[in-house]
Amino acid sequence: MEQSNRPQQLHNLPSSSVIDWSKYEPKFYLHLDDRVHIEHVKSKIQDPNWVSSHAFFPSIHFNITFNKYVTTSNDKKLPKEQRKQKKKKVREIYYAAHKDRFIYKYYGDILNSSYNEYAQNNGINEIAIAYRNNKSGRNNIDFAYEVFDFLLSQNQAIVISIDFTSFFDYIDHRNLKQNIKSVLGVKELPTDWYKVFKNLTQFTYVNKSDIDEFLKNKYGVKKLKKLIKTQKLTKIMSPKEFRSFKKEHLYKNKKTYGIPQGSGMSAVCSNVHLIHFDQEMIKWASEYNALYRRYCDDLILVIPVDRANTQKVELLKEEVIQIINSYQSHGLKIQEEKTEIRLYSEGKVFDENQLQSTLDYLGFVTDGHTIKIREKSLFKYYSRAYRKANTSKRTAYVTKRKGPRKKLYKIYSHLGFNYKGRGNFITYAYRAHDKMKNLKAKSIIRNQVKRHWNKIHRRLE
Numbered sequence: 001m002e003q004s005n006r007p008q009q010l011h012n013l014p015s016s017s018v019i020d021w022s023k024y025e026p027k028f029y030l031h032l033d034d035r036v037h038i039e040h041v042k043s044k045i046q047d048p049n050w051v052s053s054h055a056f057f058p059s060i061h062f063n064i065t066f067n068k069y070v071t072t073s074n075d076k077k078l079p080k081e082q083r084k085q086k087k088k089k090v091r092e093i094y095y096a097a098h099k100d101r102f103i104y105k106y107y108g109d110i111l112n113s114s115y116n117e118y119a120q121n122n123g124i125n126e127i128a129i130a131y132r133n134n135k136s137g138r139n140n141i142d143f144a145y146e147v148f149d150f151l152l153s154q155n156q157a158i159v160i161s162i163d164f165t166s167f168f169d170y171i172d173h174r175n176l177k178q179n180i181k182s183v184l185g186v187k188e189l190p191t192d193w194y195k196v197f198k199n200l201t202q203f204t205y206v207n208k209s210d211i212d213e214f215l216k217n218k219y220g221v222k223k224l225k226k227l228i229k230t231q232k233l234t235k236i237m238s239p240k241e242f243r244s245f246k247k248e249h250l251y252k253n254k255k256t257y258g259i260p261q262g263s264g265m266s267a268v269c270s271n272v273h274l275i276h277f278d279q280e281m282i283k284w285a286s287e288y289n290a291l292y293r294r295y296c297d298d299l300i301l302v303i304p305v306d307r308a309n310t311q312k313v314e315l316l317k318e319e320v321i322q323i324i325n326s327y328q329s330h331g332l333k334i335q336e337e338k339t340e341i342r343l344y345s346e347g348k349v350f351d352e353n354q355l356q357s358t359l360d361y362l363g364f365v366t367d368g369h370t371i372k373i374r375e376k377s378l379f380k381y382y383s384r385a386y387r388k389a390n391t392s393k394r395t396a397y398v399t400k401r402k403g404p405r406k407k408l409y410k411i412y413s414h415l416g417f418n419y420k421g422r423g424n425f426i427t428y429a430y431r432a433h434d435k436m437k438n439l440k441a442k443s444i445i446r447n448q449v450k451r452h453w454n455k456i457h458r459r460l461e
Contacts, residue, residue, distance in 0.1 A: 118275065281301075
C-alpha cells in the first residue's frame, strides 16, 4: 500500500537511518557562490518550502581523460603489449555550487535510506554493493571475499562479468523518476523533490575552460595564482558578472536521459534506476542457485554447473543478455570489450577458449589457487610512492640535508595510519590478506607488499 503524498522529512526516515552531519564538510573549491558551513544551511535544506523555491546555480563541467588497458588475449605466450590494448576513456564531471552540493547530498541520503528499506522488502538488499549507507564497516575486501568464497566452494562454475557503457550518461529520466516515486512510496513527487530531480536531470552547466579564461582575463595569471593559493578569492564572479557571462557560456542538458557524475545524489540514483532490473536478475539467478552482485555498472554472476563447457556458457550468456537487452529503453547498453566469461573447474580458472586464466574482481585476482591484489593497483601505488620519494630526494640535494620523509611514510608505508582505524594502501593490503587467507585459495597479498620499505628507500638513497 502506497504512503500518502507528502514531503519526505528527516523524521519520516526509516528508524535505522541517521543523517551523519559530520560528513557535510565544506570543500575549498571555487564556484559561483561562496563556501558555506553546513550549520548555516542545515535548517534550510531540511525545509521543503525553501528547497522548492531555491535557485540552483549551474554546475561546472570538465573532462577527465585517462588511459585504460583492455585485455585482448589471455595467451601468456604472447608479449604483454600484444595481450593488452590501450584505450582512451573520457569521463565527464559536473560539480555543483556549495549550497547545491549540500542539498543534493541531503536528498541523496534520504533517498539512500528509503532505497535500503525498499531493497530489504523486495529481496535485493544484498545485490547492489556500491553507494550504500547501510554497509558500514564493509568494503571491497568483504565484497570480493564473498564472491571468491562462493566460487571456490563450487566444483564447477561459470562466471559472467558485464559492464554497462557510459552508465550515468544513459540513465532514462522517465524511468528514474518513476523508480524514485516507488522507492519513496508516493504517487507523485512532492514539490521539493521534483525541484531537486528537475535540476539533477535537466541540469545547466558552464565549462571550466570558460571559467578559467574569465578569471585569467580579470586578474591575470600571476595575481590569480596568488589569490587561489591564499584562498582570498571566495567565488568566481559577482551576480552581475554572472548575468553577463551566462549569455554566451550557459548550457543545458536537453536530453531525456543522462545525469551528471559528481553530484551527491547521482550515486544513489544509479541503484534506484535499476531496482526492477535487479529484481529480475536475482529471480533468474535463484533459478540456477547462482550468486548475483552489482557494483554500480559492473555486474557479476557466479553460476554453479555440473559441467563448465562452452555450450552451457552460450546458453547462460544468451539468457543474461536477453534480460539486459529488455532494459535498453532504460539506458542499459553492454560494453562488449569488458564482458568476460570465466570457467572454474578442478580448482582452476579458465577463459572461454579453455586457456588457464584469472578472475579479476574489485581489485583482487584469483587463478583458483592464489589470491592477490591486481597488478595495476600495485603499479599505481609504487608509482605514487616513488614520485614522493623522488621529491624528498631532490629537496635533500638542494638543501644538503635529509629530505622530508614524514608524509611519505604516513601515506605509503606500514608506519602510516593506524591498522585498526583509517589506513593507507599498505594497511588495506594487510587487512585484505587477513581476510583472504581464510579462503580455500592461498593469499599472497602480504608477499606482494612486504618489500615496499626497501623499494621506497632505494629511491631515497
